[in-house]
Amino acid sequence: xxxxxxxxxxxxxxxxxxxxxxxxxxxxxxxxxxxxxxxxxxxxxxxxxxxxxxxxxxxxxxxxxxxxxxxxxxxxxxxxxxxxxxxxxxxxxxxxxxxxxxxxxxxxxxxxxxxxxxxxxxxxxxxxxxxxxxxxxxxxxxxxxxxxxxxxxxxxxxxxxxxxxxxxxxxxxxxxxxxxxxxxxxxxxxxxxxxxxxxxxxxxxxxxxxxxxxxxxxxxxx
Amino acid sequence: xxxxxxxxxxxxxxxxxxxxxxxxxxxxxxxxxxxxxxxxxxxxxxxxxxxxxxxxxxxxxxxxxxxxxxxxxxxxxxxxxxxxxxxxxxxxxxxxxxxxxxxxxxxxxxxxxxxxxxxxxxxxxxxxxxxxxxxxxxxxxxxxxxxxxxxxxxxxxxxxxxxxxxxxxxxxxxxxxxxxxxxxxxxxxxxxxxxxxxxxxxxxxxxxxxxxxxxxxxxxxxxxxxxxxxxxxxxxxxxxxxxxxxxxxxxxxxxxxxxxxxxxxxxxxxxxxxxxxxxxxxxxxxxxxxxxxx
Numbered sequence: 001x002x003x004x005x006x007x008x009x010x011x012x013x014x015x016x017x018x019x020x021x022x023x024x025x026x027x028x029x030x031x032x033x034x035x036x037x038x039x040x041x042x043x044x045x046x047x048x049x050x051x052x053x054x055x056x057x058x059x060x061x062x063x064x065x066x067x068x069x070x071x072x073x074x075x076x077x078x079x080x081x082x083x084x085x086x087x088x089x090x091x092x093x094x095x096x097x098x099x100x101x102x103x104x105x106x107x108x109x110x111x112x113x114x115x116x117x118x119x120x121x122x123x124x125x126x127x128x129x130x131x132x133x134x135x136x137x138x139x140x141x142x143x144x145x146x147x148x149x150x151x152x153x154x155x156x157x158x159x160x161x162x163x164x165x166x167x168x169x170x171x172x173x174x175x176x177x178x179x180x181x182x183x184x185x186x187x188x189x190x191x192x193x194x195x196x197x198x199x200x201x202x203x204x205x206x207x208x209x210x211x212x213x214x215x216x217x218x219x220x221x222x
Numbered sequence: 223x224x225x226x227x228x229x230x231x232x233x234x235x236x237x238x239x240x241x242x243x244x245x246x247x248x249x250x251x252x253x254x255x256x257x258x259x260x261x262x263x264x265x266x267x268x269x270x271x272x273x274x275x276x277x278x279x280x281x282x283x284x285x286x287x288x289x290x291x292x293x294x295x296x297x298x299x300x301x302x303x304x305x306x307x308x309x310x311x312x313x314x315x316x317x318x319x320x321x322x323x324x325x326x327x328x329x330x331x332x333x334x335x336x337x338x339x340x341x342x343x344x345x346x347x348x349x350x351x352x353x354x355x356x357x358x359x360x361x362x363x364x365x366x367x368x369x370x371x372x373x374x375x376x377x378x379x380x381x382x383x384x385x386x387x388x389x390x391x392x393x394x395x396x397x398x399x400x401x402x403x404x405x406x407x408x409x410x411x412x413x414x415x416x417x418x419x420x421x422x423x424x425x426x427x428x429x430x431x432x433x434x435x436x437x438x439x440x441x442x443x444x445x446x447x448x449x450x451x452x453x454x455x456x457x458x459x460x461x462x463x464x465x466x467x468x469x470x471x472x473x474x475x476x477x478x479x480x481x482x483x484x485x486x487x488x489x490x491x492x493x494x495x496x497x498x499x500x501x502x503x504x505x506x507x508x509x510x511x512x513x514x515x516x
Contacts (some may be wrong), residue, residue, distance in 0.1 A: 041226035074416075076425025086382055086411040086427065170422070172387055184322045184388055186346075 004191040007182045011192065014178035015199050018137025021095055021174070022203075023162040026156055028099035034141070035197055041140075043132055051107070056180060061103035063097075064168040070097035071169035090171040102159045109151040114142030118222070146218040153211025157204045175199070224500035257480065260471040261334045265306045273299050274319030274333035275462070278415060281440030281496045282339055290316050294436070294496040295461075298335040298356050301488055302463065306472070321388045325349050328466050335472070336464030342513055351469050352462035353476030355510045356483070357493075359434035360455030361394055361403075364442060366423060367450045370432055375452045377490035378408045381429040383412040384419035391433040394457055403457055416441065424448060434459050439500035451500060460510065483508040 004011075039051030070093045074080045082092040115142050125135035142180065145152075164176035171177075175196055182192060268383045269330075275295050278285035285291040296316070313356050319327050319338045328331045328350055339359075365372045372381060378395055385392045390401075395452050396407040411428050413419045420441045422428040431438065435455060442449050463476050483489045493505040 072421065072425070076422050076427050079426055086409050089427070090412055129350070144450075167387060167412075167414060170412040170414060170418065172385055177387060178389065180322060187326050188323075 001191045002193045003189040014175035017173045018163040021042045022160045024095045025098045029102035032103035036107035037110040055104045066101045067097040067169035094166045094169045094171045106157045109148045113148035116147040117143045149215035242471035262306050262472040262475045268315045272315045272333045274336040276338045279316040280444050294334045295337040297492050302479040327358045340464045342460040351465040353473040356480045357461050358510045359436045359459040361457040362435040362455050363432040364438045364453045365430045373400045375422040379406040382411050384431045386416045439497045442500045470515045477512050
């Protein structure tokens with residue numbers, strides 16, 4: 001227990017990094033996932049194929065590889081640099097990799113949601129003269145989002161836990177790294193383990209409850 | 223029998239939690255020496271020993287494929303163990319001991335003796351008995367072969383240096399003593415291992431890798447002519463032989479073996495074998511000053 005108290009502040013600093021990554025990735029993944037699903041249901045074959053190829057490749061690549069590629073490949077070799085400060089550069093490389101990865105899961109959850117919207121809705125939208133983009137944003141997606149609030153919650157919970165893989169991109173600041181670094185001096189400490197588990201649960205459990213409650217409230221009555 | 227199944231599950235879960243709790247308590251108390259004989263006795267009597275080395279450091283302890291790891295640490299271990307057994311052959315089982323699990327492995331008896339780039343520090347002395355040191359490494363800096371703006375360690379101010387997970391070498395650059403040394407304003411670039419640091423060094427996000435010269439020498443040798451070591455050492459890292467706390471008898475036997483290794487020329491031969499091709503390194507001629515066994 002003493003170790004948890006002594007190293008608590010350092011661990012908390014690490015956990016804040018996980019929270020920051022989660023916040024950034026949640027926004028980027030939701031936006032990008034929505035764009036991806038629009039591509040996957042669009043009437044243009046090229047866009048559909050590009051969306052499907054992206055989702056199938058990235059979703060089936062292990063996250064550690066995606067992150068290692070974003071740091072070692074995109075940044076070190078290709079030269080994509082967000083900032084001259086390596087710490088900030090590292091943060092955005094992780095955020096980039098994790099968002100690109102999570103977006104595919106958001107896309108697939110939303111596509112399942114679109115499938116719950118009766119075909120008549122799209123036909124009616126077209127019948128009153130809405131374009132594809134209008135019917136998607138005004139008719140289809142609002143109903144689709146309501147249907148998949150709970151699954152999206154699961155995707156977000158998985159993403160929050162995935163922030164602990166940041167070390168794979170050489171970003172040595174998140175709580176999982178601080179924990180291992182602490183263990184180098186203290187030896188493995190079970191209280192520290194459990195403390196971090198509790199910290200993650202304090203974030204993810206409310207998300208689970210909130211999205212469960214929202215999904216009941218927002219369900220489309222049919 | 224639904225109730226029966228549920229209570230059985232609960233009982234199993236309870237047992238699991240109790241087991242975890244027992245582990246938590248045990249980890250802190252079992253560090254005391256159990257007094258069941260020293261390692262030197264075990265080597266002599268059973269002709270078997272478990273040796274901990276690194277498995278991921280070229281020229282020191284590197285395991286490739288299915289065989290035993292290879293490197294300077296491994297060869298020193300083989301020599302010392304043979305001396306401990308009075309010249310007889312001993313069956314050595316190698317076990318990977320990464321930086322983070324060296325102390326627990328010794329404390330709970332997973333390994334008997336450790337040769338794993340194990341620097342002797344005051345903090346570690348309270349948990350581990352150190353034989354040796356068998357060699358003294360110095361922190362040095364490796365840069366790209368064509369780098370002209372870094373010629374000595376103090377040139378690292380404002381440069382990007384590598385921080386390998388689990389290593390504190392970067393602190394010698396960025397922090398003042400006692401934890402550090404030079405107190406320069408260098409920027410840290412994270413990486414998982416020193417091999418990753420070295421591969422980053424050939425990219426465009428890193429200017430220098432700084433850690434023990436023996437570790438750098440291994441990578442420099444591996445990387446062909448792409449990298450150079452500055453040859454501007456600024457610390458002493460005494461690589462010791464890790465033993466369970468209180469095993470003074472083995473510690474003294476290990477020191478005798480190391481002395482012999484230097485007087486009969488084996489040390490110089492092993493140094494040349496593993497670090498001979500790296501520039502900027504000088505082979506030691508006599509055994510280092512030993513720490514007191516305690």
